[in-house]
Amino acid sequence: MPWNNGVSADGPVPSPVGGSAMASGGGNSPWGTPGPSEPPPRGNRPPPRPNRPWGGNGGSGGPPPDLDQLIARLQHFLRGLLPGGLGGGGLRGRGGFSGGRGIAVLAVVIIAVWLASGFYRVQPDEQGVVLRFGAYDRTTLPGLNYHIPWPVESVLLPAVTRINRVEVGYRSQGPDARVQTGRDLPPRDVPEESLMLTGDENIIDIDCAVFWRIRDASDFLFNTRNPGYTVKSAAESVLREVIGRTPIQPALTDARAQIEASVLKGVQAIVDQYGAGVEITQVQLQKVDPPAAVIESFRDVQRANTDADRMRNEAESYHNDIVPRARGDAARLVAEADGARQASAADATGQAQRFLSVLQAYNAARDVTLTRLYIETMQDVLSHTPSVIVDDKLQGVVPYLPLNDLGRTPSPAPSSASPPAASPPTAAPATPPVVGSALRMTP
Numbered sequence: 001m002p003w004n005n006g007v008s009a010d011g012p013v014p015s016p017v018g019g020s021a022m023a024s025g026g027g028n029s030p031w032g033t034p035g036p037s038e039p040p041p042r043g044n045r046p047p048p049r050p051n052r053p054w055g056g057n058g059g060s061g062g063p064p065p066d067l068d069q070l071i072a073r074l075q076h077f078l079r080g081l082l083p084g085g086l087g088g089g090g091l092r093g094r095g096g097f098s099g100g101r102g103i104a105v106l107a108v109v110i111i112a113v114w115l116a117s118g119f120y121r122v123q124p125d126e127q128g129v130v131l132r133f134g135a136y137d138r139t140t141l142p143g144l145n146y147h148i149p150w151p152v153e154s155v156l157l158p159a160v161t162r163i164n165r166v167e168v169g170y171r172s173q174g175p176d177a178r179v180q181t182g183r184d185l186p187p188r189d190v191p192e193e194s195l196m197l198t199g200d201e202n203i204i205d206i207d208c209a210v211f212w213r214i215r216d217a218s219d220f221l222f223n224t225r226n227p228g229y230t231v232k233s234a235a236e237s238v239l240r241e242v243i244g245r246t247p248i249q250p251a252l253t254d255a256r257a258q259i260e261a262s263v264l265k266g267v268q269a270i271v272d273q274y275g276a277g278v279e280i281t282q283v284q285l286q287k288v289d290p291p292a293a294v295i296e297s298f299r300d301v302q303r304a305n306t307d308a309d310r311m312r313n314e315a316e317s318y319h320n321d322i323v324p325r326a327r328g329d330a331a332r333l334v335a336e337a338d339g340a341r342q343a344s345a346a347d348a349t350g351q352a353q354r355f356l357s358v359l360q361a362y363n364a365a366r367d368v369t370l371t372r373l374y375i376e377t378m379q380d381v382l383s384h385t386p387s388v389i390v391d392d393k394l395q396g397v398v399p400y401l402p403l404n405d406l407g408r409t410p411s412p413a414p415s416s417a418s419p420p421a422a423s424p425p426t427a428a429p430a431t432p433p434v435v436g437s438a439l440r441m442t443p
Contacts, residue, residue: 169194219277
């Protein structure tokens with residue numbers, strides 16, 4: 001045809017592949033147009049015209065290109081690009097591959113590369129979840145594994161040992177803020193999450209951090225759309241429920257551990273009910289305070305309660321000190337009184353027996369008994385009374401009787417812890433003693 005220089009009427013002319021140009025096409029053009037260094041053909045053909053995309057000369061009245069011939073020329077061009085002349089028709093006589101075999105080898109290489117792309121490695125902190133046509137098929141363990149390449153199967157590799165954290169009531173400033181400012185910034189408070197109502201109808205400002213990890217990778221990926229948000233919502237709900245049953249004073253002081261344990265148990269029950277494949281590892285209460293607007297007043301109340309407790313403790317301490325001492329003194333007095341009673345009773349019994357024995361002796365010998373009683377009485381009186389004996393021959397001595405001192409009452413002796421033992425009564429003297437009198441002695 002006039003617009004196809006490299007093709008005869010019977011079909012394309014074969015040309016050697018690997019070093020020379022096409023037989024009649026010229027140059028390296030796949031369309032067979034003359035090259036710039038090849039002289040134009042001579043003979044009965046018309047002079048050359050401007051080249052067209054289809055490989056022929058221009059002309060408004062030329063026939064359109066043949067599609068089969070264009071495909072054949074494209075095949076020849078691709079065969080020339082294969083290494084070693086895999087598709088060269090000129091090597092058929094020398095043992096070269098035919099065009100069909102070259103395409104088959106190329107297809108085998110492509111399939112081998114495609115099959116080799118199915119190898120993948122699962123890290124020690126990961127699990128491999130294999131999807132077949134988008135549906136869950138199996139779970140693989142850490143190490144080198146294989147799956148049918150895309151688009152048949154694909155693999156997801158979630159980190160199952162990493163501890164994740166969700167925050168309720170506050171938001172931590174990330175590392176970017178530290179890089180920008182050069183220092184750690186305090187967390188940002190979220191009042192709509194942190195303000196909660198306690199069991200005694202008080203408002204408390206509480207911040208909480210929940211730590212969780214993936215327990216089942218397949219459930220984590222397919223049962224919930226956003227597991228992190230699910231854990232956060234469940235933690236906030238359970239925390240409000242627990243705080244709603246707890247008075248404010250225990251929540252601020254000694255009930256923190258109990259609140260953390262209750263929240264962990266409640267959140268785990270909710271995520272298990274959802275089948276989220278998540279394990280709650282820890283719950284930490286970061287801040288438990290009254291609202292910022294009333295925190296000073298609340299602290300004043302706390303100080304007043306502290307003072308009341310201190311005074312109550314001091315009163316109890318004084319009570320615990322004085323009451324046992326009073327009870328001890330009372331028991332001591334009772335014991336001393338009982339001892340004095342027993343001593344008085346014993347002394348009275350002894351004196352009565354002595355009097356009875358004297359009475360029996362008096363009835364037996366009255367004169368002797370009276371003389372004895374008189375002598376004993378006088379001995380007792382004179383031994384306790386100062387006596388002055390004046391000779392009747394002594395002249396100029398005026399007897400002195402201290403009558404004024406006799407009417408005075410002696411001062412009482414200081415009291416002792418125990419009353420003095422009663423002295424045994426003596427029998428009344430037959431003759432009253434003379435105190436401070438002068439006795440006349442007869443020669």
